[in-house]
Amino acid sequence: MKCRTETGGFNKRLTARRIEARGKCRIPSPDSPLCGKSMRQRQSTKGELWGCSRFPACKGTRGEEIC
Ligand SMILES: [Zn+2]
Numbered sequence: 001m002k003c004r005t006e007t008g009g010f011n012k013r014l015t016a017r018r019i020e021a022r023g024k025c026r027i028p029s030p031d032s033p034l035c036g037k038s039m040r041q042r043q044s045t046k047g048e049l050w051g052c053s054r055f056p057a058c059k060g061t062r063g064e065e066i067c
Helices: 002-022
Strands: 039-044 047-052
Touching: none
Parallel strands: none
Antiparallel strands: 039 047
């Protein structure tokens, strides 16, 4: 019982720390909507944008709405 409670608290703290490190975005690394691979954050004229790490082979992108 005691052990389980401690583990839960640890995980909660770790998650909060990760979100803090990432700044305003709540999702650390989204998956490409087309191929499922990880995405990279890019700067566009409209602001921050997620592009597939396989670009230009994959044209998968995500906008700011995921953050
Ligand atoms: Zn992709």
